[in-house]
Amino acid sequence: MLSLLLIFVAAIYFPGVIVKVKAIFAGRKGPGILQPWYDIFRLLKKGSVYSSSSSFVFQIAAPIYFTTVLVAALFIPFEESIALFSFTGDFVLFAYLLGLGRFVIILSALDVSSGFEGMGANREAFYSMLMEPAFFILMGSLAMFTGYTSFHDIFANLHYNSYFSAIIGIIASYVLANITLVETSRLPVDDPLTHLELTMVHEVMVLDHSGFDLGIIKIANNIKFVLFSTLSANCVIPQALDLWIRIVMLLVIQAAFAAGIGWLESFRARNKMAMNAQYILSINAVALILIFVAMIIKNKI
């Protein structure tokens, strides 16, 4: 349960840090760290407008999306504290749960019969299709390296051999960080702040959601962010340290990651749409390198 607590703590400051860092780089003072959450709470209290062309699918999409992320959070371990669910191949279920959320959000975008949202839906389906293999190759290579098959066991045994673990851990962490950016539709794949619906991915899909639905979608996005960054942090935090040092490290890494995203979004432009597929495939390629590294370490080649 410790990991769940840490995820929620990190989710509280994560979006705020990104906004703050971006504001500072833009020369503004910026809102407080908790401002994104105030916005969400305001949304949760508001009424909703439903598109007259939408059907029941639009109504169920947001709750299902929110729930899948919430349940997926129960799979994330933090070092030796066992996640609520841990079993052989639990990362398969983790990825497919997020798949369920994606499926319904894509459908909700198609449900409002808007050309813009259809565009976003199409892109989300395409990018996630390209992205998912990277996550599985990554987890596969970690499984190959450690000889274990669940999140908890993999991360608990990633550090038995310092040199090799460092190599594997750093590459894995890098790949996971990139996966995070794609999964949560941030730069360089998607710019959530661009005010041109033609070029957005995730934000354009939720254009017609409002009030409570939009609120829980935003919460889910924040949690999803932290889920992946916790996985990423798990790859690099050394096992040998005391528990409280590791907790502090985790929280600091999360904050640094958020700051990094803020920095990235301040100085980098979004990819051209046509380049995104290449970018995502290159992440896959790095993940493939990882699996060959793991094979070499295991003396298979």
Added chain:
Amino acid sequence: MILLFKIALLFTFGMFFIPKNQKYLLALALQIMLIVPSTVWALDVLNNKTIIIDLGITTWSGSIQLTIDSLSAYFMLIINLICLCGLIYASGYLKPYLPKKRSVFISLHLFSFIWLHGAMLLVVSMRDGIAFLLAWELMSLFSFVLVIFEAQKESTLKTGINYLLQMHLSFALIMLGFLIAENQTGDLSFAGVGEFFSRNPNTPLFLVFLAGFGIKAGFIPFHTWLPRAHPAAPSHVSGVMSGIMIKMGIYGIFRITSMIQSDLMTIGIIVLAIGIVSGLLGVVMAILQHDLKKLLAYHSIENIGIIGMGIGMGILGKASGDHYLMVFGFAGALLHNLNHALFKSLLFFTAGNVYYATHHVNMDKLGGLAKGMRYTSYAFLIGALAISGIPPFNGFISEYLIYSGVINQLSNSVFIISILSIACILSLVLIGGLCVYCFTKAFGISFLGTRRQESFSEPKEVPKIMLLPAVIQVSFILAIGLMPAFFGEGAINIVQDLLHMPSSDFAASAVQSLTVVGHVNMLLIVLIVLIMLLRAWQQSQVKIAAGPTWGCGYTAGDFRHQYTPTSYADSLRELANPVIDYKKVYTPFPEKEIFPQHKEFHTESKDLVEEKTVLSWVHLIVNHLPKAGIAQSGLINDYLLYPMLFLILIGFLIALNIL
């Protein structure tokens, strides 16, 4: 029991002698007479052990027996379930045809349906070669009759004949396989095949059987009949054919696979490769289809591919002595048979509902059905999620079994197995992602948004009887999703029984993790309901309004602005180019046209695999055959000359001592 079975098959002939409106009832009664004994046998076998029933018919090769082991019993239960659903569905689907069709055609259709059911039950329980081939042939023939139900359409008839020819190729190959084995062992049966395998290199004979059964199952490149026959057949038939009849090919492959003893590595790699190719190409081709039923037909190829991957990994596990991989690969493939039978027949039936209500299955003309056809769209959505392997539904469970078998041995396996395992994982993931792409398209374009065509009447929900099979199928889909441990353990036990393995702790380890999966799925559903209740409470406090879709400032939105199937599939088009010849057909705008004329645009896709592997030969032959027409001069003198020349040739050959 056996008497009941025989009487049922005998009484099917009565179908031709009773009034039109009572035929259906007779068919249902006869089907129940088939289902009751076979279900009793199957449950008996699953609880105890193999039973042998004498059919009381003697041929020159001895008396024909039904040998039911746990694999047969498992397939029997699926056959009964899907065929029952199919016949219930047919009662509604056939209704509009009743006044239009002549009585004898209706009789023939129902007669063939019952016989297809009976023949499939016989296929899975016959061990003798002759009897098996006979049952196999009956299955092919009656399914042919079912496919050409709308034989007044020329295209349907053509498709039917194509199907019939391919099925006979399959028949010939399987017969060839049996004969090769018989030639050496003197035993024309599965036992003879097993004996042949123990004496000779396994690969050649296995390949013969793989091709024979593969045509039925629809592995690429033997898939070409599937995307034609399924859309041409009426929906209850395509549901049954895609749901269970193509699985007879898988049954055969399982049966043969359980007997192979050497060359395991080669065979495993071949099966895995065919599985991966079928899985990936099947789903890629599916995405580019506009015809809902054709799309589903290509998905059958994809799912057969997943089953093939499971079997391939199982064989590789056997080859490398990794029993965990072997059991989990086979069990995943076996469970996927049941899963695919459930959700694919569900999807075909709901596609049939769409056709029933709108008279279209072309997605370009659909859209917005979720409002008028609420229950159909619930069913289709659940089927779509299940086929994409998404929890909490059943498709995930079988894929999870394959995944966990493969992942488990990643760190200990040798290099070649590791590489193949990674290829398997990668393909499964990619197939999953492509499936999500494809079914968001299929469901989103046909059921959501607004109608893509100016229509004067809102489509209405189909009669309740046509939704009843969906209720049965959905409850099974949910049952497998929520209680995966029971079904997973069952599949593992059947595999262990089939391979004559002593019972091990694999079942226990699968039960352990599948129980957690079941709990996660239950938690997921409970939480979704809770969040929805929370929202309902919140929304009771505030104002809820309906308004137009946000058009980014543009207020004259129109149904034509929606995404179309073509545009949704557009991102994938370039990736799919090597296998699909995808063309845009349109008249371009002339340079100086001031007032635009009526223009048309549509896209066509052609299956390049079929083109390259099958049709190129056919074209070659067809192009050169007319040259032989020179001999056909129409002069009687010439025709008398030919036998003369032939005799002279024979004379020469004898003189030269060649003959």
